[in-house]
Amino acid sequence: xxxxxxxxxxxxxxxxxxxxxxxxxxxxxxxxxxxxxxxxxxxxxxxxxxxxxxxxxxxxxxxxxxxxxxxxxxxxxxxxxxxxxxxxxxxxxxxxxxxxxxxxxxxxxxxxxxxxxxxxxxxxxxxxxxxxxxxxxxxxxxxxxxxxxxxxxxxxxxxxxxxxxxxxxxxxxxxxxxxxxxxxxxxxxxxxxxxxxxxxxxxxxxxxxxxxxxxxxxxxxxxxxxxxxxxxxxxxxxxxxxxxxxxxxxxxxxxxxxxxxxxxxxxxxxxxxxxxxxxxxxxxxxxxxxxxxxxxxxxxxxxxxxxxxxxxxxxxxxxxxxxxxxxxxxxxxxxxxxxxxxxxxxxxxxxxxxxxxxxxxxxxxxxxxxxxxxxxxxxxxxxxxxxxxxxxxxxxxxxxxxxxxxxxxxxxxxxxxxxxxxxxxxxxxx
Amino acid sequence: xxxxxxxxxxxxxxxxxxxxxxxxxxxxxxxxxxxxxxxxxxxxxxxxxxxxxxxxxxxxxxxxxxxxxxxxxxxxxxxxxxxxxxxxxxxxxxxxxxxxxxxxxxxxxxxxxxxxxxxxxxxxxxxxxxxxxxxxxxxxxxxxxxxxxxxxxxxxxxxxxxxxxxxxxxxxxxxxxxxxxxxxxxxxxxxxxxxxxxxxxxxxxxxxxxxxxxxxxxxxxxxxxxxxxxxxxxxxxxxxxxxxxxxxxxxxxxxxxxxxxxxxxxxxxxxxxxxxxxxxxxxxxxxxxxxxxxxxxxxxxxxxxxxxxxxxxxxxxxxxxxxxxxxxxxxxxxxxxxxxxxxxxxxxxxxxxxxxxxxxxxxxxxxxxxxxxxxxxxxxxxxxxxxxxxxxxxxxxxxxxxxxxxxxxxxxxxxxxxxxxxxxxxxxxx
Numbered sequence: 006x007x008x009x010x011x012x013x014x015x016x017x018x019x020x021x022x023x024x025x026x027x028x029x030x031x032x033x034x035x036x037x038x039x040x041x042x043x044x045x046x047x048x049x050x051x052x053x054x055x056x057x058x059x060x061x062x063x064x065x066x067x068x069x070x071x072x073x074x075x076x077x078x079x080x081x082x083x084x085x086x087x088x089x090x091x092x093x094x095x096x097x098x099x100x101x102x103x104x105x106x107x108x109x110x111x112x113x114x115x116x117x118x119x120x121x122x123x124x125x126x127x128x129x130x131x132x133x134x135x136x137x138x139x140x141x142x143x144x145x146x147x148x149x150x151x152x153x154x155x156x157x158x159x160x161x162x163x164x165x166x167x168x169x170x171x172x173x174x175x176x177x178x179x180x181x182x183x184x185x186x187x188x189x190x191x192x193x194x195x196x197x198x199x200x201x202x203x204x205x206x207x208x209x210x211x212x213x214x215x216x217x218x219x220x221x222x223x224x225x226x227x228x229x230x231x232x233x234x235x236x237x238x239x240x241x242x243x244x245x246x247x248x249x250x251x252x253x254x255x256x257x258x259x260x261x262x263x264x265x266x267x268x269x270x271x272x273x274x275x276x277x278x279x280x281x282x283x284x285x286x287x288x289x290x291x292x293x294x295x296x297x298x299x300x301x302x303x304x305x306x307x308x309x310x311x312x313x314x315x316x317x318x319x320x321x322x323x324x325x326x327x328x329x330x331x332x333x334x335x336x337x338x339x340x341x342x343x344x345x346x347x348x349x350x351x352x353x354x355x356x357x358x359x360x361x362x363x364x365x366x367x368x369x370x371x372x373x374x375x376x377x378x379x380x381x382x383x384x385x386x387x388x389x390x391x392x393x394x395x396x397x398x399x400x401x402x403x404x405x406x407x408x409x410x411x412x413x414x415x416x417x418x419x420x421x422x423x424x425x426x427x428x429x430x431x432x433x434x435x
Numbered sequence: 436x437x438x439x440x441x442x443x444x445x446x447x448x449x450x451x452x453x454x455x456x457x458x459x460x461x462x463x464x465x466x467x468x469x470x471x472x473x474x475x476x477x478x479x480x481x482x483x484x485x486x487x488x489x490x491x492x493x494x495x496x497x498x499x500x501x502x503x504x505x506x507x508x509x510x511x512x513x514x515x516x517x518x519x520x521x522x523x524x525x526x527x528x529x530x531x532x533x534x535x536x537x538x539x540x541x542x543x544x545x546x547x548x549x550x551x552x553x554x555x556x557x558x559x560x561x562x563x564x565x566x567x568x569x570x571x572x573x574x575x576x577x578x579x580x581x582x583x584x585x586x587x588x589x590x591x592x593x594x595x596x597x598x599x600x601x602x603x604x605x606x607x608x609x610x611x612x613x614x615x616x617x618x619x620x621x622x623x624x625x626x627x628x629x630x631x632x633x634x635x636x637x638x639x640x641x642x643x644x645x646x647x648x649x650x651x652x653x654x655x656x657x658x659x660x661x662x663x664x665x666x667x668x669x670x671x672x673x674x675x676x677x678x679x680x681x682x683x684x685x686x687x688x689x690x691x692x693x694x695x696x697x698x699x700x701x702x703x704x705x706x707x708x709x710x711x712x713x714x715x716x717x718x719x720x721x722x723x724x725x726x727x728x729x730x731x732x733x734x735x736x737x738x739x740x741x742x743x744x745x746x747x748x749x750x751x752x753x754x755x756x757x758x759x760x761x762x763x764x765x766x767x768x769x770x771x772x773x774x775x776x777x778x779x780x781x782x783x784x785x786x787x788x789x790x791x792x793x794x795x796x797x798x799x800x801x802x803x804x805x806x807x808x809x810x811x812x813x814x815x816x817x818x819x820x821x822x823x824x825x826x827x828x829x830x831x832x833x834x835x836x837x838x839x840x841x842x843x844x845x846x847x848x849x850x851x852x853x854x855x856x857x858x859x860x861x862x863x864x865x
Contacts, residue, residue: 026583026725036768037582134580140726142572142580150564150572152467153456153746278732281711295456295743296570299733300718302708303726313725316583328758338466 012072015085016049022312025058040323083107106318108135114209132318140310141303147217154293156218158258165285165305166201167253203232211255220339231269250280272433355433360399361426379414442502445515446479451486452742470753513537536748538565544639562748570740571733577647584723586648588688595715595735596631597683633662634698641685650769659697680710702863780839785863790829791856809844
């Protein structure tokens with residue numbers, strides 16, 4: 006049986022999970038694919054700590070070049086994370102004629118152009134199924150299963166930490182910081198959760214999804230990103246009263262001949278399937294022109310879940326290697342109808358808005374007058390009874406409006422003497 | 436650019452959709468895959484009716500052998516449906532060294548063993564993505580994306596007609612026959628809907644899913660099949676009151692070292708994601724040991740949706756052909772821990788039961804006494820006020836119990852003088 010040698014760089018959580026699967030499922034996989042996958046070397050700066058897989062000590066190394074320079078290694082699996090030196094390692098592996106598997110969304114979202122070009126020039130491939138939605142085969146589905154489709158939109162819940170926090174806030178009516186602390190205690194949030202709660206991790210993943218669906222490799226600058234740390238329990242509760250859930254959505258959406266690429270908390274109606282995606286789960290909702298509206302759901306993180314995706318990439322590469330054929334990673338065809346990526350000011354959205362006003366006659370008239378001046382049309386309004394404080398929450402849903410108009414209107418409203426806190430505005434989708 | 440010739444047998448709904456996509460996306464696909472897909476011949480007994488795609492008349496034929504005997508045709512796409520002569524055409528195509536794409540679940544569920552063996556012996560492939568869930572890439576996901584996984588269970592809503600009927604009954608409280616008529620009027624049910632509402636279509640699809648997940652090619656005899664035509668609006672309404680939806684589920688489930696393969700109406704709790712799958716949509720919920728619990732959702736039917744899957748199979752085969760490499764279709768590895776397929780009598784289920792009793796003292800005591808004799812334990816019971824008739828509905832949820840015990844108990848209960856109608860029993864899952 007043909008043997009394919011792999012080298013793993015990064016022996017942390019996903020790296021050791023990958024090794025574990027490759028060892029424990031060795032003959033199972035060999036029977037399926039007709040290839041024996043052999044872990045030839047594993048590199049990490051820490052090669053002494055105990056992992057939940059036992060490898061022969063002789064294959065452990067602290068020196069990545071022992072993998073990159075080994076002519077018998079066919080596939081380099083980069084699971085160290087971070088941009089440097091992961092990027093240099095991958096480039097070197099490609100130069101040496103190796104194929105690459107990575108789960109590194111931060112790196113890919115920053116350097117995909119360079120890495121994919123290098124792979125293409127060398128006739129090699131970079132696979133990255135684990136970089137979005139862990140074990141959910143969303144990348145393979147977009148690239149292969151839906152190969153004939155053009156896409157209208159992608160809506161993704163792609164950050165489990167944020168989804169856990171928002172789900173908890175919705176279920177227990179707790180505050181953002183309580184939910185965050187709970188997430189940390191349960192291991193669903195890093196001790197420094199900034200990358201997650203600020204929406205940046207979701208933005209990295211969205212860049213990859215956008216590339217696969219629209220053939221456009223946008224940069225982080227093109228993506229509007231808003232996190233969830235300003236979401237209050239009041240807003241979560243009003244959302245429920247109005248029949249909505251708040252979700253952090255990663256959205257790539259065709260609007261006539263332009264593309265919108267954005268990550269932000271979003272009011273989603275309860276009857277939308279994405280609203281039912283709770284806890285740390287991820288789901289990617291895809292609107293395609295032939296196969297229709299599809300959703301792919303599963304755990305968005307986890308050692309074995311991510312490693313399951315890494316192994317599926319390795320398996321695909323073994324078949325490519327056996328055949329001497331590489332499907333080019335650059336096989337996304339740009340949708341030439343898309344002229345440009347929209348700027349945030351040009352987005353049009355429906356909105357939920359919460360004003361914090363003093364309980365005085367005429368406040369609502371003033372607010373709605375200012376909105377009207379900017380052509381903003383109110384879909385529904387609820388004025389709540391005042392709380393212990395003198396502040397009355399006024400909750401509105403407004404019809405589709407230009408971001409620019411709304412922000413101008415809100416900045417005027419927020420300067421009114423009767424408005425006691427900055428107004429909250431959350432986009433409404435679907 | 437390498438050209439791959441295909442021949443389509445069956446120029447009906449999906450066949451003409453496939454031709455339409457291949458023509459309209461010809462250069463789009465060629466850019467992606469580096470292969471030009473050429474429709475060389477299309478066979479149907481009717482080659483004169485107008486379709487929504489215009490093909491050169493010279494490629495239309497009434498004679499399948501014009502495709503099967505054409506040495507330039509690399510891929511035969513069988514979309515005629517039915518067992519004969521589709522089976523003979525596929526066997527002949529394989530004998531002639533061609534690869535095959537089919538959407539024919541009825542044929543595959545009956546003859547997969549023979550067809551797959553023939554393909555394997557000839558070093559050729561049969562792909563069948565469109566046979567389950569139309570455009571949802573569930574087969575590719577099970578086979579490739581989740582290649583390293585073993586599976587605990589699959590729960591599928593795989594028949595759009597039944598799901599539409601049950602969703603309508605739930606939304607509008609109409610009767611089964613009203614919902615069925617509506618489904619027919621909207622084109623969601625065939626004029627003879629037996630194959631769908633009796634659960635047979637779902638069983639065909641379940642056989643394929645079971646094969647992919649567990650490596651076991653069961654036959655229709657191994658599958659317990661119960662349709663939905665006996666579901667009453669009363670049961671749908673009680674389900675709602677209890678916090679459940681009734682769905683026709685196709686289930687393949689490992690229970691220690693045995694496999695249960697069954698299709699039946701099922702009470703699913705509202706908080707299960709499958710409960711939110713409404714209308715004609717399909718969803719396959721997969722419980723895997725590495726990637727965790729996943730769900731794949733989308734339209735379960737439709738010309739372009741099914742054709743999208745057919746084209747993805749064709750594309751995969753073009754890559755195989757280019758490389759001269761065939762991933763064997765028989766790559767499912769049997770789960771050797773599975774000793775046998777369980778018989779229906781051995782299943783254990785929780786159950787919803789509705790008794791129709793006379794409003795007399797002591798009825799509930801008699802019923803619960805008989806249940807207790809068979810070791811059946813009641814989880815909850817609600818006795819409803821009697822309707823205009825003298826009949827009182829008694830609604831129970833019971834704990835896990837052997838099918839055999841329950842049926843014996845019910846047959847005794849149904850002979851009681853106080854029981855006026857056959858009791859209704861519906862399995863509860865998850």
